[in-house]
Amino acid sequence: MIPAPDTALSGWLGRLNALDPTRIELGLDRVRPVAQALGILTPSARVLTVAGTNGKGSTVALAEAVALAGGLRVASYTSPHILRFNERVRVNGREAGDDDIVAGLEAVEAARGDTPLTYFEFITLAALWHFSRLELDVWILEIGLGGRLDVVNVIDPDVAVITSIGLDHQDWLGHDRDAIAREKAGILRPGRPVVVGEPDPPPALRTLLDEHDGAVVRAGSEALRWNDEAAGPWGVHLATRNYADLPEPGIGGACSRRNAATAIAALDLLLGDLPPAAVARGVSDARIVGRLQRIGDHPPVIVDTAHNPQAAGVLARSLMRLSDDADGVWHCVLSMLADKDVAATVRAFERAWSEPSRIRWYFADSPGPRGLSAQQLAERADRGGDCLADVPRALDRARDEAGLHGRVVCFGSFLTVESALRHLHE
Numbered sequence: 001m002i003p004a005p006d007t008a009l010s011g012w013l014g015r016l017n018a019l020d021p022t023r024i025e026l027g028l029d030r031v032r033p034v035a036q037a038l039g040i041l042t043p044s045a046r047v048l049t050v051a052g053t054n055g056k057g058s059t060v061a062l063a064e065a066v067a068l069a070g071g072l073r074v075a076s077y078t079s080p081h082i083l084r085f086n087e088r089v090r091v092n093g094r095e096a097g098d099d100d101i102v103a104g105l106e107a108v109e110a111a112r113g114d115t116p117l118t119y120f121e122f123i124t125l126a127a128l129w130h131f132s133r134l135e136l137d138v139w140i141l142e143i144g145l146g147g148r149l150d151v152v153n154v155i156d157p158d159v160a161v162i163t164s165i166g167l168d169h170q171d172w173l174g175h176d177r178d179a180i181a182r183e184k185a186g187i188l189r190p191g192r193p194v195v196v197g198e199p200d201p202p203p204a205l206r207t208l209l210d211e212h213d214g215a216v217v218r219a220g221s222e223a224l225r226w227n228d229e230a231a232g233p234w235g236v237h238l239a240t241r242n243y244a245d246l247p248e249p250g251i252g253g254a255c256s257r258r259n260a261a262t263a264i265a266a267l268d269l270l271l272g273d274l275p276p277a278a279v280a281r282g283v284s285d286a287r288i289v290g291r292l293q294r295i296g297d298h299p300p301v302i303v304d305t306a307h308n309p310q311a312a313g314v315l316a317r318s319l320m321r322l323s324d325d326a327d328g329v330w331h332c333v334l335s336m337l338a339d340k341d342v343a344a345t346v347r348a349f350e351r352a353w354s355e356p357s358r359i360r361w362y363f364a365d366s367p368g369p370r371g372l373s374a375q376q377l378a379e380r381a382d383r384g385g386d387c388l389a390d391v392p393r394a395l396d397r398a399r400d401e402a403g404l405h406g407r408v409v410c411f412g413s414f415l416t417v418e419s420a421l422r423h424l425h426e
Helices: 007-017 031-038 056-069 098-112 119-132 177-187 203-211 256-271 276-285 309-322 342-350 374-381 391-402 414-425
Strands: 046-051 074-077 089-091 138-142 159-162 194-196 216-218 224-226 234-238 242-246 293-296 301-304 330-334 359-364 386-388 407-411
Touching: 007 098, 007 119, 031 098, 031 119, 046 056, 046 177, 046 256, 056 074, 056 138, 056 256, 056 276, 074 119, 089 119, 098 119, 159 177, 159 256, 177 203, 194 203, 194 256, 224 256, 234 256, 242 276, 256 276, 293 414, 301 309, 301 414, 309 342, 309 407, 330 391, 330 414, 342 374, 359 374, 359 391, 374 386, 386 391, 391 407, 391 414, 407 414
Parallel strands: 046 138, 046 159, 074 138, 159 194, 194 216, 301 407, 330 359, 330 407, 359 386
Antiparallel strands: 074 089, 224 234, 234 242, 293 301
C-alpha cells in the first residue's frame, strides 16, 4: 500500500493547492526578494541546473547517482512528483522528510510578507531553503517550465544543461523550437559552462551558444561524443578525458545513453575528473519513477510520462528495442491533458511502426480542470479505439485483450502514470 501523507504536510499542500496549482505566473521579480530574505541566493554548494523539453528528470537522476557514487553530498530538486510530494526534494539519495519540507514552507511563509507566490514558487523556495541549511557539495536543480523566468532560475548555476528542445507548453514558451530554445537558454550565465544534449539545436539556440562567453559543450562535437549503436559496454568522449567501459544506464530507453553522456559531461565540468568506477556505478544504479518503467507481468505493462510529440517518439523507439516480436501488437492506454497536442503526440508515437495495425488504442478520461474525456481524446487523436472512464478501467481492458503474452503501454501524463501505478501496486 502507498502510505498516506503526514497530516502537517498534507495540510500545507492543501492550502497551497487552494491557490490553484495550475496557475502559472512566470517571472523572477516577485520571487527574488523572497529568496534574498531566505538567504538562498549564494549556495555554498556547486549548482547544476537542468532545463529542456524532455530528458530533464532522467539527466538529473543520472547526475545524482554518479555524484553519490563518487562520495559527494548531493541534493536534487525535480518536478512534478508522481506518488509522493517528497519525491521532488531529495538529499543524499533519499526523499526529504515531511518535517523538513514543512519547515521550509514555514520559512517561506515568514519571509514572503505580503508577496503573493504561486504553488510552484512556494514549494521550490522551500526546497532550496532546506538545501541551504545542510552541508552539501552539489545541488542538482530541474527547471519546471522554460528556464528564463522559472523560479529555479533565481539561483545562478555553475554549470547549465539543456537536454532537448521540443514542442510543449507553447502557450507559455512560444509556438516554435526557436522561441522555446530562447526560454530554455535563459539559464545560461556569463562566463559559465553549458552542456547541450540536444543533437539538433534550432537556429536560435545555435546563435545564443555561439555568442555565449563561457565554455559550450555540444552533443556530437569533439567535446561530447558517445557510441550509441552497439550493445554492451560503451563510452563517453570529452575534450580532455574519456569514460570507457560503461554499463547500460539503469534508466532505459532510446535516449538513455545520450542523457547519461550529458550528465557525465556536466559533472565533469562541475567537479573535474570523475572517478571512473563512480561513473560506471552511478550510470548503472540510476533510477527514476515513470520512465519506461515495467510495472506488471503476464502481460508486461510499461508506463511512461511521455506527453508531447518528442517524448512519444522516444517512447515508441524504446518500445521497439524491447520488442522480441517484430509483428506483435502493442495495446496502448492513452490519457492526456487538454493543453497538449494530442494529434501530434499520437502521430509521433505511431511513426515507429510501419503498420498502424500493430497499435490498439484505449483512451481514458483524465481528471481535473485540465483534463480531457476519453471521447474528446479519441476525437483529437482521430483514431479508433475503446473509450473508458478512467486509466484503471482502460488498463484492465488493455490487459484483458492483450492476454498473458501480449504487451501493454500506458502513457500521456504524470497523472496517467500515477493512476496506473496506484491501480497495479495498491
